[in-house]
Amino acid sequence: MKMRQSREDNIFSVVIAVMTCIFIVVILYPLWFVLVASFSGPVEVFAGRVWIWPVNFNIEAYRRIFMDGEVFVGYRNTIVYTILGTFVSIILTLSAAYPLSRKKLYGRNIIMGLFAFTMFFGGGLIPTYLIVKGAGLYNNLWVMILVGSLSVYNVIVARTFLQSTIVEEIYEASDVDGANDIKVFFTVVLPLSAPILAVLTLFYAVGFWNNYFTGLIYLRDRSRYPLQLYLREILVIDTADNVVETLEVDMNRVLVKESIKYGVIIVSSVPMLILYPFLQRFFVKGVMIGAIKG
Amino acid sequence: MIRSIATKKAGRVRKHLWASRYLYLFLLPSIIYILFFNYAPLYGIQIAFKYFQPIKGIIGSRWIGFDNFTRLFKSYYFGRLLRNTVSLSLYNLIAGFPFPIFLALLFNEIKNEKLKKAVQTVSYLPHFISIIVLVGILNLLLSQSTGLLNTFRVKMGMQTIPFMVSASLFPSVYVWSGIWQHAGWNAIIYIAALTSIDPQLHEAAQIDGASRLQRIWHINLPGIRSTAVILFIMNVGHVMNLGFEKVYLMQNDMNIETSQVIATFVYESGLIKADYGFSTAIGLFNNVINVILLVIVNSIAKKLGETSLF
Structure with a gap:
């Protein structure tokens, strides 16, 4: 009786571990991919050769962002x-x-x-x-x-x-x-x-x-726009689907633009990413205080 | 006699007011703030019943009764606006509701405290990404021509899917990206509810030979039921309160059929087409429904004996 039970709980532990891993991958992979793609060659990203590590490592996207x-x-x-x-x-x-x-x-x-x-x-x-x-x-x-x-x-x-x-x-x-x-x-x-x-x-x-x-x-x-409005122009208004559908353009230019987008997401998120590990416990505290209604 | 009681009462009020004088001083800035930003606009609601002309101003414009409202109700897109708003909200509510509960139960089963903390930290991360960056990531990963997912599909010999420019796919992309972004954050409140469950219940169940799954089902789930009920009811109260920002960013000519909701229409008719009175009328209509929903929902919550909103 006791044996069977612990075996059941062991299987359960494995299931928990697997689900936790899937969850972490689902949350982190899109963010990780954006980071990796921002350091990769645009052609390689487009060809689907970038998965886990940067391919054709370069900082061209960042150079363009800083120049602009x-x-x-x-x-x-x-x-x-x-x-x-x-x-x-x-x-x-x-x-x-x-x-x-x-x-x-x-x-x-x-x-x-x-x-x-x-x-x-x-x-x-x-x-x-x-x-x-x-x-x-x-x-x-x-x-x-x-x-x-x-x-x-x-x-x-x-x-x-x-x-x-x-x-x-x-x-x-x-x-x-x-x-x-x-x-x-x-x-x-x-x-x-x-x-x-x-x-x-x-x-x-x-x-x-x-x-x-x-x-x-x-x-x-x-000149008074906050960062998010510039981001909107780069990330939302000028999307690849719109550009490609409306006119036949130089694919290379489209790809360079796309790689700038990956870079811009990273550049705009740097302060948050640096501070996040230190601050996140305060956020949780805030939710807790808010949850106890007066 | 009556007079002296009245003066006595007035004297007492004056004494109370005087005793609170410094506290009123503290309140002054915030009261001025809400009078200006929250109460002054209430006065402007009257243009919903007017033919508003900026030169004539709010008072000077001509009254037209309910013309703006009848124009709205009779228009061919009114049904679509209402349908899109409610269906997107309900989809969001029903698909999004179980995930935070599931995550809280999952995190609660991770016995290594350090690992648990780390997993939780990861789970809130997307919550702090700005909506623009989120939609930017969606555009990049789901784009039909250059996106990661479609590139992968092509490699596997499958057809590409126009995720971002399809009316039929818009609701799903909207809802599931929202779940990805907020489920971890929304789990916090359930995690708090789980930690307040008496550990003796678990000990007793363990002695009786209950498995971990059985304990989740018979102890943890009932332990967070009341939290779940109140949150669900409150969410139902916000069904017509669909946010503007994300829908607006995801909207394009190709998905307008399902992505045009009341909030984006208020923006479009008001600030793009400068049809101020009409836009205000739609906003007011939406606002009134919101209040009615909240009052109903709150009385239901009270009846169920759960905590109420107000």
Whole structure:
């Protein structure tokens, strides 16, 4: 009886191992292939000779990307938008979450309702567009920083965190000491908020880094485009299927263009790929905090 | 007498307000923000009922009642828009729902802690790729003329498949690439639910001679059932809330038959064709349905005794 059971469990372990391997290959292979293809000769990629390692190793695609320079305009813009945007977002989010986490806030439920309502009902694309444009934010670089810099969902996550971390007694004690709510925030709340600050920074920073919609709608000048909009031109608008079908072109030029695409994906993902192993545990923490509803 | 009670009450309110004064100061920036970016646009919704002319502005434009809405409902593409939006959402929901559960159960069976961590780390990675890069990768790998998959098919003597430019294949490419990107991330919440299962249950089952598969079936699955139910219900509430960004990037003349959804149509009619009133009407129609769906779904969740949204 005991023997049969352990044999069954052994088979089970093998099945688990096989499924895990398949899963890892399915997730990583497309990304690995993009990396390998970016370092291979375009003709070799097209002929299907590139599988696991670069064939005809070269850095021609990267040389062209670096020479072009437009990608770096996008890079610089995105870095500025991401840093400033994240900074503004953190200030807005925390300055909303802190009072909303305080029991003594008079009218707390009404104010919370004011925030929560926006999660369920909004003006929609055009009314928002008209308001933002009316305020002179069209084609203004501040639009990239201000639009979407306050997520009510993140306010609720931060508020839940503060409520569960800082117990009422701490506030009572500070009250006895005669500290006002501003002082309490800076001396008590902020020092205890490191984990939530990390989580918010990461969520917002990734959001700003990956955002293309705001730029698509509100920016006209190419010189202000974030990286993602340049990527859109290279990766999405100019796809091989469109080019090949519309006109008979020099296949070689198409292939060089294709290899630039592989390179551009890598270049645009480098910061994320470098930081990812260090930061990923914070993302998970963020989901956990968000999952415990207040 | 009544007056003195009223003044007393007013005095108390004033005292409360005064006690919270610094907290209001904290709230000021974010309230100004949502008043401007979230509430001011609500006022602009009125152009859904107007013949909007930019020169005349929101107030100055002429009222036309429900003309924009009747134009929408009577148009030949309205049925298609609705069908595409709902079917793509439902496909996404039904195909995408089991995977995070399956992955969580799978990860939970990996007994080596370090390996488990590594596998999980790999599983979230695609979640952080931008939508543009994701669609770029799809274009590269699935292209009919130069893509990896079709190159492979040619080598094997098979026909090429126009993944990115086919109306019949668009929903599948959209949904399965989404599963590839988000299933690992969405598994996190189930993994959390699994870790909160009492280990004594497993010990007892082991003593009774239950196999690992039996324990998954009788302990782990029931342990995450309530999480699954609430997530499923919430997802149903978002069926009409299909995102714009990915569909828009994958859309082209060849797959427009299935890829034109409400969100992309709002963008197209509003910002490309500058038909502001009409576009606002479609957006409002979609928004109202969303709210109704959410309210229904939330009351169902409450009835089932699970946690509710609001």
